[in-house]
Amino acid sequence: MSTEGRGQGAAPASLDTPILSVENLVTEFRTGGGWYPAVRDVSFTVQHNETLAIVGESGCGKSVTALSIMGLVPPGNGRISGGHIRFAERDLVALDEEEMRKIRGDRISMIFQEPMTSLNPVLTVGFQVAEALCYHRDMDRREASAAALDLLEQVKIPSARQRFADYPHQFSGGMRQRVMIAMALACRPELLLADEPTTALDVTIQAQVLSLLAELKATYGMAMIFITHNLGVVASIADRVAAMYAGEIVEIAPVNQLFARPAHPYTELLLRSIPRVDRDTGNLSVIAGQVPALGAMPTGCRFAPRCPLREAVCTLRDPPLVALADAPDHHVRCWLRAPPVGGGHD
Amino acid sequence: MTDSILTVTGLRKFFTVTRGFPRTQTITVRALDGISFHVRKGEAFGLVGESGCGKSTAGRAALRLVEPDAGEIIFKGENVVTASKARLRELRRKMQIIFQDPYASLNPRRRIGKALIEPMRVHGVADAAECEARAHALLAEVGLPDSAMMRYPHEFSGGQRQRIGIARSLTLEPELLVADEPVSALDVSIQAQILLLLQRLQERRGLAFIFISHDLGVVRYFCQRMAVMYLGRIVETGPIPAIFKEPLHPYTKLLRDASPVPDPQLKVLMLRIEGEVPSAVNPPSGCHFHTRCPHVMPICLTTYPEWRQMDDERGVACHLHTQ
Amino acid sequence: MSNIAAAAPSASRGSSYALQQLARAFNANATSWIGLVTFLVVVALALLAPVISPYDPLNQDILARLQGPSMSHWFGTDSYGRDILSRLLWGARLSLVISTVSILAAMVIGGIIGILAGYIGGRFDMVVMQVMDVLLSFPSLIMGLMVVAMLGANMGNLMIAIALTAIAPFARIARAPTILVKERDYIEACRALGYSDLRIMTVHILPNIVAEILVMGSLWLATAIRIEASLSFIGLGVRPPTATWGGMIREGFENILDSASLSIFPSLAILLVVFSLNMLGDGLRDAIDPKLRGGE
Numbered sequence: 001m002s003t004e005g006r007g008q009g010a011a012p013a014s015l016d017t018p019i020l021s022v023e024n025l026v027t028e029f030r031t032g033g034g035w036y037p038a039v040r041d042v043s044f045t046v047q048h049n050e051t052l053a054i055v056g057e058s059g060c061g062k063s064v065t066a067l068s069i070m071g072l073v074p075p076g077n078g079r080i081s082g083g084h085i086r087f088a089e090r091d092l093v094a095l096d097e098e099e100m101r102k103i104r105g106d107r108i109s110m111i112f113q114e115p116m117t118s119l120n121p122v123l124t125v126g127f128q129v130a131e132a133l134c135y136h137r138d139m140d141r142r143e144a145s146a147a148a149l150d151l152l153e154q155v156k157i158p159s160a161r162q163r164f165a166d167y168p169h170q171f172s173g174g175m176r177q178r179v180m181i182a183m184a185l186a187c188r189p190e191l192l193l194a195d196e197p198t199t200a201l202d203v204t205i206q207a208q209v210l211s212l213l214a215e216l217k218a219t220y221g222m223a224m225i226f227i228t229h230n231l232g233v234v235a236s237i238a239d240r241v242a243a244m245y246a247g248e249i250v251e252i253a254p255v256n257q258l259f260a261r262p263a264h265p266y267t268e269l270l271l272r273s274i275p276r277v278d279r280d281t282g283n284l285s286v287i288a289g290q291v292p293a294l295g296a297m298p299t300g301c302r303f304a305p306r307c308p309l310r311e312a313v314c315t316l317r318d319p320p321l322v323a324l325a326d327a328p329d330h331h332v333r334c335w336l337r338a339p340p341v342g343g344g345h346d
Numbered sequence: 347m348t349d350s351i352l353t354v355t356g357l358r359k360f361f362t363v364t365r366g367f368p369r370t371q372t373i374t375v376r377a378l379d380g381i382s383f384h385v386r387k388g389e390a391f392g393l394v395g396e397s398g399c400g401k402s403t404a405g406r407a408a409l410r411l412v413e414p415d416a417g418e419i420i421f422k423g424e425n426v427v428t429a430s431k432a433r434l435r436e437l438r439r440k441m442q443i444i445f446q447d448p449y450a451s452l453n454p455r456r457r458i459g460k461a462l463i464e465p466m467r468v469h470g471v472a473d474a475a476e477c478e479a480r481a482h483a484l485l486a487e488v489g490l491p492d493s494a495m496m497r498y499p500h501e502f503s504g505g506q507r508q509r510i511g512i513a514r515s516l517t518l519e520p521e522l523l524v525a526d527e528p529v530s531a532l533d534v535s536i537q538a539q540i541l542l543l544l545q546r547l548q549e550r551r552g553l554a555f556i557f558i559s560h561d562l563g564v565v566r567y568f569c570q571r572m573a574v575m576y577l578g579r580i581v582e583t584g585p586i587p588a589i590f591k592e593p594l595h596p597y598t599k600l601l602r603d604a605s606p607v608p609d610p611q612l613k614v615l616m617l618r619i620e621g622e623v624p625s626a627v628n629p630p631s632g633c634h635f636h637t638r639c640p641h642v643m644p645i646c647l648t649t650y651p652e653w654r655q656m657d658d659e660r661g662v663a664c665h666l667h668t669q
Numbered sequence: 670m671s672n673i674a675a676a677a678p679s680a681s682r683g684s685s686y687a688l689q690q691l692a693r694a695f696n697a698n699a700t701s702w703i704g705l706v707t708f709l710v711v712v713a714l715a716l717l718a719p720v721i722s723p724y725d726p727l728n729q730d731i732l733a734r735l736q737g738p739s740m741s742h743w744f745g746t747d748s749y750g751r752d753i754l755s756r757l758l759w760g761a762r763l764s765l766v767i768s769t770v771s772i773l774a775a776m777v778i779g780g781i782i783g784i785l786a787g788y789i790g791g792r793f794d795m796v797v798m799q800v801m802d803v804l805l806s807f808p809s810l811i812m813g814l815m816v817v818a819m820l821g822a823n824m825g826n827l828m829i830a831i832a833l834t835a836i837a838p839f840a841r842i843a844r845a846p847t848i849l850v851k852e853r854d855y856i857e858a859c860r861a862l863g864y865s866d867l868r869i870m871t872v873h874i875l876p877n878i879v880a881e882i883l884v885m886g887s888l889w890l891a892t893a894i895r896i897e898a899s900l901s902f903i904g905l906g907v908r909p910p911t912a913t914w915g916g917m918i919r920e921g922f923e924n925i926l927d928s929a930s931l932s933i934f935p936s937l938a939i940l941l942v943v944f945s946l947n948m949l950g951d952g953l954r955d956a957i958d959p960k961l962r963g964g965e
Binding site: 058175202276288 | 396601
């Protein structure tokens with residue numbers, strides 16, 4: 001199938017420029033009469049062909065970050081109130097809806113957790129996959145359907161030709177997720193956002209879908225931001241990992257480093273609180289307490305109330321994200337583990 | 347089994363749905379197709395499988411919350427299936443359940459205190475003052491403050507609600523708890539809290555568990571023995587260390603290998619697994635797993651493998667292991 | 670455990686959280702308050718009718734018949750010279766009593782039927798709901814006609830007629846959420862704890878569905894008033910000379926050319942009450958949906 005050349009493994013203009021650069025993003029939501037930041041001072045980059053995993057528990061802001069990148073923050077009670085999202089030499093925060101729509105589904109795509117509600121139940125899967133092509137590539141229906149069929153085969157839907165005209169409810173959860181992936185990849189996006197795409201799937205199906213994503217990513221030369229709460233999944237697919245807590249990135253590092261030497265107390269405790277399949281887990285670590293509510297964030301380090309290493313300085317000011325002394329690509333937000341050089345502040 | 351608190355034999359449960367007009371079509375879902383297992387006193391027994399395997403139905407059938415179509419459930423020497431309504435009510439005191447969804451397991455209109463005291467009053471376990479004292483003690487046992495008594499469920503987080511659900515299940519001093527995915531809906535850090543709580547309770551009260559989960563890591567941590575279910579049948583049972591070290595059934599091995607591990611050196615992507623989970627409505631002929639089995643043989647397509655009890659502990663239903 | 674206590678929001682004191690939520694959502698809507706206040710004013714006027722009514726509603730004054738509004742008769746007089754305002758106030762009492770009692774009866778009976786049908790399910794549910802469907806297929810007026818024709822036209826029979834019409838909708842409105850709630854884990858927990866079905870239905874299911882029933886009740890109150898007025902209009906209501914709004918409209922209908930007041934004021938009264946009840950009911954319905962549903 002003929003495709004646009006963009007992103008087909010062709011070397012980008014400069015390998016050093018990241019494909020996406022999020023700088024100091026602040027996204028707020030309105031609850032109980034005030035605006036509170038669900039995501040605060042979030043900065044990270046994604047390189048071409050890289051998989052960045054954003055990991056955290058519910059309420060940490062990982063989904064909000066993805067929605068912010070896509071410009072899908074619900075306008076009634078949510079807004080991006082600060083920061084920049086640089087993509088293809090433009091600042092996505094500054095774009096209006098019309099321009100964002102051209103980018104969505106075409107250059108940046110997203111897949112979601114619940115494939116049943118993300119697919120329109122009254123339209124055939126073939127139609128929904130072809131639709132993206134019609135809209136963005138201006139193809140006529142026949143061309144788009146042929147391309148869509150090809151995509152369904154690429155995501156390994158068995159008997160794709162016969163199933164082209166089937167409806168979502170006739171597919172299992174794993175199959176629907178594949179259809180979603182086909183839709184997302186229809187226009188060969190440069191960046192794929194995957195928001196917990198395998199959380200609702202059985203573990204064997206999850207392994208299949210993760211394999212598929214890795215394969216497609218390599219074939220298409222795509223960058224991917226993979227959002228999940230499952231550290232095992234992160235270890236399987238990520239090149240780099242950003243751990244989020246209460247709306248901030250608390251640690252970001254290449255995947256091997258994060259698992260081998262987690263620097264932030266939260267990440268460290270989290271890793272030790274997961275029972276393992278491959279060996280006997282000794283004692284599970286417990287993180288006392290719970291995530292603070294959106295409107296009741298503590299002053300200083302947001303994790304301090306639950307941190308076993310807490311000291312006085314932690315409750316005074318929020319620590320900045322700082323590189324570790326011996327690992328320049330490993331950043332941590334902790335006064336104790338990664339004190340800023342010169343003892344300075346923001 | 348002399349020290350078994352619960353022995354289930356040949357449990358069957360079919361769900362039939364008739365639909366279509368004028369020609370009706372009857373669809374039978376074989377949720378449980380003859381399963382047998384036993385749980386020892388004070389032991390955590392894991393029931394593992396993916397969606398549609400029937401593990402939740404099995405847990406509920408063991409308590410007769412779902413009426414079995416066939417089979418025997420012997421609880422402390424008494425047959426639960428044939429028990430009278432009155433006798434069942436008394437038996438229920440000893441066998442309780444905790445649910446997966448902390449947001450659906452508590453009545454939103456009832457204060458916590460009332461929810462904890464009610465079972466005691468209904469069964470006439472103690473007078474009003476004593477009930478209240480016991481309720482306070484239960485709250486303390488699950489790590490919640492006294493002030494929770496007067497509050498409503500919506501005022502608590504998921505993890506806290508799960509604790510309340512656990513407290514409620516303990517009000518009648520049960521000896522067996524069916525835990526249906528008790529930590530699956532919770533955040534990772536809360537999971538650890540609840541697992542530790544359940545362990546403490548198990549030690550202190552000598553509780554036996556039927557621990558239902560799809561998460562093998564959690565089952566490996568919490569349980570001593572387990573059974574693996576696939577499409578309404580048990581395909582393997584055994585002690586946890588042995589099963590994980592050397593699974594006998596190809597499905598068990600598949601489950602174990604497909605479970606993600608928080609170690610970048612051990613990626614699960616290497617698996618070449620094909621095929622979907624077949625539906626319980628129309629299971630494949632012969633061995634249900636043959637459509638996805640890497641070791642499939644001709645006999646697997648025609649005959650369901652007989653259960654082979656290897657020794658007192660391990661058992662498997664697979665043609666690879668029948669002699 | 671101090672942080673758990675700190676993290677939990679403020680506890681509800683005394684009255685239930687349900688009422689607090691209801692009040693807050695209700696407040697968001699101006700029309701619901703208008704509806705409530707208006708209705709309460711009408712109720713107050715009706716209750717005080719014996720005290721504030723300027724004339725005896727049955728007091729005839731033939732010389733003053735069919736007068737328009739004046740200083741002595743604020744709303745004018747009817748064809749027998751009776752004061753319209755007084756008759757309106759006393760008519761309000763009648764309408765409100767008939768509609769309230771009949772709707773209350775329908776709520777209780779229909780609610781019980783609905784909960785039983787939803788909880789027991791199976792054949793029982795099927796049979797009961799088919800009976801309800803038969804009842805539903807009768808237009809309210811025809812039902813009223815039949816009952817009154819068979820039993821005679823008095824207050825009690827009117828209440829029976831209206832209640833009969835309303836039972837089926839209440840059964841429906843109680844049945845649907847019962848079926849939903851019945852499947853919830855906490856009901857399964859009740860069964861696991863050995864609670865009787867009766868206890869489960871009354872203590873656990875009912876509080877979770879009562880909101881819907883009450884909303885329906887307020888909306889049906891308006892319908893009941895309309896039915897009562899319609900029956901009176903066609904002469905099947907409470908017999909004259911008792912003051913009824915419907916009866917007054919009929920009189921006005923017969924004397925429309927001589928005095929418009931006789932038709933206009935009772936019509937306005939019905940309009941006002943029905944409208945305010947609808948606003949109230951809509952406000953309540955918005956308030957309970959979806960906040961109280963499932964308690965989240």
